[in-house]
Amino acid sequence: MLRRFEVYALRPDAPADAVVGLEEACRRCGRFIPEVLDSAVGTNLSDAPVQLVWEHGYASPEAYRRYMVHPYHAAVIDRYLLPDAPERIVIDGPLGAGLYGYRCDTPSYRMSSGVRRLVLLHLDNRSTETDVARLAETLEEAPTDVGGMAVSIVAANSMGSAWFDGVTPLMGPPRWTHIWEQGFSSLEALEDYRHGDSSVAAVERGGWDRQLGGIVKRSAELFYEVSRDTEETSGHE
Amino acid sequence: MHLVDTVEVEPERVEDYLEVIGTPGMAVMGDAGASFVSCATTCDAIGEAVCIEVRWSFDDHVQWDEIRKNLVLDPRYHQYGATVASLRVRGTRRFFTLTTPSQP
Numbered sequence: 478m479l480r481r482f483e484v485y486a487l488r489p490d491a492p493a494d495a496v497v498g499l500e501e502a503c504r505r506c507g508r509f510i511p512e513v514l515d516s517a518v519g520t521n522l523s524d525a526p527v528q529l530v531w532e533h534g535y536a537s538p539e540a541y542r543r544y545m546v547h548p549y550h551a552a553v554i555d556r557y558l559l560p561d562a563p564e565r566i567v568i569d570g571p572l573g574a575g576l577y578g579y580r581c582d583t584p585s586y587r588m589s590s591g592v593r594r595l596v597l598l599h600l601d602n603r604s605t606e607t608d609v610a611r612l613a614e615t616l617e618e619a620p621t622d623v624g625g626m627a628v629s630i631v632a633a634n635s636m637g638s639a640w641f642d643g644v645t646p647l648m649g650p651p652r653w654t655h656i657w658e659q660g661f662s663s664l665e666a667l668e669d670y671r672h673g674d675s676s677v678a679a680v681e682r683g684g685w686d687r688q689l690g691g692i693v694k695r696s697a698e699l700f701y702e703v704s705r706d707t708e709e710t711s712g713h714e
Numbered sequence: 715m716h717l718v719d720t721v722e723v724e725p726e727r728v729e730d731y732l733e734v735i736g737t738p739g740m741a742v743m744g745d746a747g748a749s750f751v752s753c754a755t756t757c758d759a760i761g762e763a764v765c766i767e768v769r770w771s772f773d774d775h776v777q778w779d780e781i782r783k784n785l786v787l788d789p790r791y792h793q794y795g796a797t798v799a800s801l802r803v804r805g806t807r808r809f810f811t812l813t814t815p816s817q818p
Contacts, residue, residue, distance in 0.1 A: 546779045552809045559782070560795025563721050563805025569792075641783050648787075 478534055479541050479643050480586055480658070481578035481636050482595060484521075484570060484699065485529040485558075491566035496529070499557040499566060503531035504706045509549040512540035515587060519701025522664075527570060530701050532593060534584060538643040545641070577656055578636025588627050592661040594700040596681075597634075597653035604692040609633075609655070612689050615677065616657055622675040625666020630658045653697070667700060715778070716751060716812065717770045721798075721805030722763040728755060731801045735768055738794045746784035746791070748772050763803055778809075 483503070487496060500518050507513045516533040535541040544550055556564050577597065600609060613631035620626045636643065637651030661667040670678055685693040723731045732753065740750055751769035758764045772778050785791040 546776045548775050548809065551775055551778055551782070555782070556807055559785075560792050561719075561785075561798055562795075562807050563719055563802060564807060565795075565799065647783070 478536055478581050478584060479538065479578060479636065480534045480581055480584075480630075480632075481532070481541075482576070482656075483531045484527045484575035484577070485531075485567045486526060486570045486575070487528045488566050488568050495557065495564065495566045499554075500529065500704075502553045502557065503529075503533075504704060505708075506533065506544075506549065506554065507706060508708065509553075510544050510547045512536070512543045515584065517593075517703045517705045519593060519703055521699045521701050523698050523700050525697050525699055527575065527699065530593075530595070530699055532703070534586070535643070541643040576636060576640050577634050577651075577653060579630075579632030579656055580635055581630070581632065586628055586630055586658055586660070588660040588703070590703060590705075591627065592664055592667050592700055593703050594659040594661065594667060594698060596657040596659070597697045597699075598631075598655040598657060598693050599652065599695040600654045601692045601694050602650075602654075604690070608690045608692050612692060615689055619659075619675065619677045622677070623670045623673065625662045626659060626670055627662060628658060628660030630656075632656055632658075664702070715772055715774055716810045717748070717772070717778070717807065718767060718810055719805060719807050720765060720767045721802040723766055723802050725758040725764055727801050728758055728764045728766065731766060731798065734794070734797050734801065735766075738790060738797070739768075742785065742788060742790045742794050743770055743781075746788065747777065747781040775809075 485499070504516060504518045507516045512535055514534045514536065516531070519530050519532070521527050521530055535544065556562055557566050559565060577595070600612075616631045617629050619629045632655065634651050634653050634656050637653065638646035638648045641647055661670065671681075672678075680688045685696060721731075732755075735753060744750065748770040749772065751771045752767075753769075754767045756765040772781060
């Protein structure tokens, strides 16, 4: 599978109806392109200067390619996004290219409602595979210590450079090398985690410095309440 | 298939807009794989913004996806996009499939 996030920084003067139009276009994408799975949007509540997040997934790179060449993608979604499109309402993202994602075997990211948190990580390029695996294992075990954390996945940000076909990198390494995707039952659960006594929360509060191998050099976070298409019928938990 | 951008531009900026379409626009779009079809304007002496319609052609959405990739990877495209955005008031983009009217 491919898990994918598009993150948008909106023009300050973007018309409200156009912003709603982009949100709806993303949220409803699966109605028109069945290969687009688990489509949901959210308004970023973190301090990061981006406003809208669209999360979704694909069963395979082939499914992703069908999305890429679908008329709905070109005619509706890109209407709001491409630099020369007259109805563009986004600006170039201060977090770097606003596309992140990773490969996974199963849709373990799924949750029917709640709060999604994305922690974008830049790992030291001298990190060994063992270093990265150790970090991922520690972070993915977090739900055992954190009551309201339902999802915790760490993966390389492969979609950041392989955005054309989901496989082939078109550009150099992305600014954010890895993603830590989390899911919480509620905003209160997220706040409980932040201020709680789990070892992972302590690492985050400490700014990652010299902890978990000291390989996390920078991080940024986004979080939002997940808003799904009400007509979606795929089998979520 | 045609990509049709229809934008409104204040009369005093029409010349600049057309120049941008004619030079960087044609170079960027052409190098990416799109073919220029036409450019047309409404009258600039009727006391309202001028409508400019620009048409590009390509085979289908598969080819457009390739063109789109080439555009996104071309730094000139981003500058071109910022320039046309600064010159227009508003506008739309639509994709048209060429057809013929049916006759009774």
